[in-house]
Amino acid sequence: MRVLETTEATRSRMSRQSSRDTGVEMALRRVLHAAGLRYRVHRRPLKGVRREADIVFGPAKVAVFVDGCFWHGCPEHATWPKRNSAFWREKIETNRARDRNTDARLEEAGWVSVRVWEHESAIEAADRVAAIVAARRPARPRADPIS
Numbered sequence: 001m002r003v004l005e006t007t008e009a010t011r012s013r014m015s016r017q018s019s020r021d022t023g024v025e026m027a028l029r030r031v032l033h034a035a036g037l038r039y040r041v042h043r044r045p046l047k048g049v050r051r052e053a054d055i056v057f058g059p060a061k062v063a064v065f066v067d068g069c070f071w072h073g074c075p076e077h078a079t080w081p082k083r084n085s086a087f088w089r090e091k092i093e094t095n096r097a098r099d100r101n102t103d104a105r106l107e108e109a110g111w112v113s114v115r116v117w118e119h120e121s122a123i124e125a126a127d128r129v130a131a132i133v134a135a136r137r138p139a140r141p142r143a144d145p146i147s
Helices: 008-015 023-034 087-107 122-136
Strands: 042-043 054-059 062-067 112-117
Touching: 023 054, 023 062, 023 122, 054 122, 062 087, 062 122, 087 112, 112 122
Parallel strands: 062 112
Antiparallel strands: 042 054, 054 062
């Protein structure tokens, strides 16, 4: 087992990092819900694949992942820590590889994977997600008008 040399302040800060229901994720969900979209949260889109999407639109087969800039190596905002740098570089690169693998597995199964960075505007991200969901929704048969 690898033991990291870290300060108490760092340990405390990292232990408070939430992986579910983050502020960014909640803001995105509020905008999507206000737009009339309904979804499931924190679900595995594919049986047998231990990867959980933050927001899932089942019938449209759209899985939304809200990625943190640090944890997923955002090209705009990622930083490489100086302390334990080899550990963190390996950790973040492993996360990136897992994200690519998840996207590929979903695509093979007919799903669309949408990645939203934590720095993105919730409104812009919701617009992007809504457009993808609308394009992939199965067409509903029209009801015959009542005579």
